[in-house]
Amino acid sequence: MAKTKDGTAGKKKRKKKAAKGGDKNGKSGDAKLKVGSEFETVFFANPKVDSPLPFRATHADERRAPKVILCADSRVGIGQRCKVRVSSIKKPASRDRGHIEVEFLSRVTFRLDDSIWVEPTLGKKLHALLESGMNILLDGPQGSGKTVLSRKIAEALGFEYVFFNCSSIFEATDFLATLQIRATDSGQAETVWIPTDILRALEGALRDPERRVLIFLDEFNRCREMARNGIMPALDSTRKLYNPLTGSTVDIPDNVLWIAAINNGAQFTGTTSVDPAQLDRFAPIKMDYPPRDEEIRILAERNPSVARSSIERIVDAANGVRKDEGLGVDLSMRATEEVCILLGHPNFSELDAAVAVPELLQTSFCARFPGRWDDASTDAGLVWQVIVRTLAL
Ligand SMILES: Nc1ncnc2c1ncn2[C@@H]1O[C@H](COP(=O)(O)OP(=O)(O)OP(=O)(O)O)[C@@H](O)[C@H]1O
Ligand SMILES: [Mg+2]
Structure with missing residues (x-):
């Protein structure tokens, strides 16, 4: 077919190729997949439940693959992006349309779950x-x-x-x-x-x-x-x-x-x-401590029985200590977690939060520093003063 000035024939050709399994640029995934080829894909459960290859994908590097891609390795995970390598290409047999068998290389989607905050x-x-x-x-x-x-x-x-x-x-x-x-x-x-x-x-x-x-x-x-x-x-x-x-x-x-x-x-x-x-x-x-709202979110998820307002006060007190230039100390997220865990315990959950929170801050925050919370000449006492100022106690 002669190519028209406006490229109509070219467009038709591309459409035909796309229908055969190529992408919008006319590239077919077919030609490129051979034993040893590496690509990224996402697997789902193989509908053939009795298959020894329980994971099935249809795309290789976002392009439709010429045959279904099958894998036996459970590390591919369902719905997770991963990198694989073609280990064999099975030709169509009597009742099988053929498939591409791959081996798992690595997970690609690097997604940390919400339980951890990373900038x-x-x-x-x-x-x-x-x-x-x-x-x-x-x-x-x-x-x-x-x-x-x-x-x-x-x-x-x-x-x-x-x-x-x-x-x-x-x-x-x-x-x-x-x-x-x-x-x-x-x-x-x-x-x-x-x-x-x-x-x-x-x-x-x-x-x-x-x-x-x-x-x-x-x-x-x-x-x-x-x-x-x-x-x-x-x-x-x-x-x-x-x-x-x-x-x-x-x-x-x-x-x-x-x-x-x-x-x-x-x-x-x-x-x-x-x-x-x-x-x-x-x-x-x-690394640094999570920002206020993230720390509150993480602690609230881990301690559903603790009132959000209490968690906010705990995190605000911690940030007051962490950011105080005069003190120049760090306060671990273990400390904020500890107060939340204690607050959620029956021994404290019965108490009025207005009493329990300051008490627990004295023992869980101030006790991490030398001295006593009620002795302002010691580090623990200075930390307590910062907490009092921060929470307007
Ligand atoms: N960014 C964060 N996202 C979620 N949880 C956190 C984060 N930072 C700290 N934590 C929580 O604080 C606690 C202590 O964390 P972890 O043991 O990883 O700290 P670390 O930096 O290794 O401390 P260390 O230097 O003392 O070894 C854990 O319970 C963890 O869940
Ligand atoms: Mg550590």
């Missing part, structure tokens, strides 16, 4: 960093959600979660194994290397590339500085660690993601400074 720009940055496979360092005051966020990230991405507290690390090798003394059957003492959860996770991830593991190094700046050097080659392009069990190095496969958390600041005793070279191996994410 929106930070959330986007976090998502991009995670997709790029970069190491992340969460830095924030106590009780600002670092640990809980790391767990939510693992959930959102469908990763296995390995929690590792670095404060028990003394030697560089302790990240992978610890030397322990135990008694043999004959009662003799023997020393043995016990693999840590990190080593077990690394070995599992190496054995099975389908496994995706997030290793969370909590309290990263509470281990000896020299010991921390031991993990540095795992965090840069070397991606290797010395394994004391074998005396050789273990590879860190690409299906392993690292997130570390620190409390940074002079007020945190027991921490060691993370040197610039160590810091440089991470993309830093600065």
Whole structure:
């Protein structure tokens, strides 16, 4: 057909192609899908209930796929965007119109549930960093959600979660194994290397590339500085660690993601400074307490029996303390949660909130600081004065 000046023939051609399954630009998803192709899609339950492949999708990267896409891996989840790879393409058989079989790679929709608040720009940055496979360092005051966020990230991405507290690390090798003394059957003492959860996770991830593991190094700046050097080659392009069990190095496969958390600041005793070279191996994410309305929303959802007006007063008192320049202290969200939990307990829920809230603030807020709430020469007393001012008690 000759092409007309106004391109009518071209439009018709495009329409025809779209009807066959191509997109509005005339591109067909068909030609591009071959074994090994990777794309994003959303699965739903396969209506063929007896199928060994219980998850079914119809689109690949927003284009209609030439055949239905089927998957057996429950990690794809129903209604969740995920990345998959074509493992085989089945030709039509007598009663089957053929299908594309895929393997699960990762969850794409990085959506943290509403139970955690993350500053929106930070959330986007976090998502991009995670997709790029970069190491992340969460830095924030106590009780600002670092640990809980790391767990939510693992959930959102469908990763296995390995929690590792670095404060028990003394030697560089302790990240992978610890030397322990135990008694043999004959009662003799023997020393043995016990693999840590990190080593077990690394070995599992190496054995099975389908496994995706997030290793969370909590309290990263509470281990000896020299010991921390031991993990540095795992965090840069070397991606290797010395394994004391074998005396050789273990590879860190690409299906392993690292997130570390620190409390940074002079007020945190027991921490060691993370040197610039160590810091440089991470993309830093600065965390802070949720804004007032978000903290109230989260606490109200977790403590439905507590009056919203009481929760508002608790959060206002906390923010008064957190923002007071003279005090220069942090107050964890654990403290606001603690007051809410106590208020919801029958021992306090009977009391008039006007009495119970200030009483609980004295014990749960002020008691986190040295001194007494009724002694204005102490930190606890100064905190109480700020609360009195903030709530006009
Ligand atoms: N942004 C947030 N969204 C929802 N909950 C939060 C948030 N920040 C803190 N919390 C709540 O506060 C409590 C403490 O959080 P978490 O243990 O994650 O703090 P952290 O930053 O790891 O503290 P630390 O530095 O002391 O280890 C948890 O119950 C958590 O649910
Ligand atoms: Mg923590």
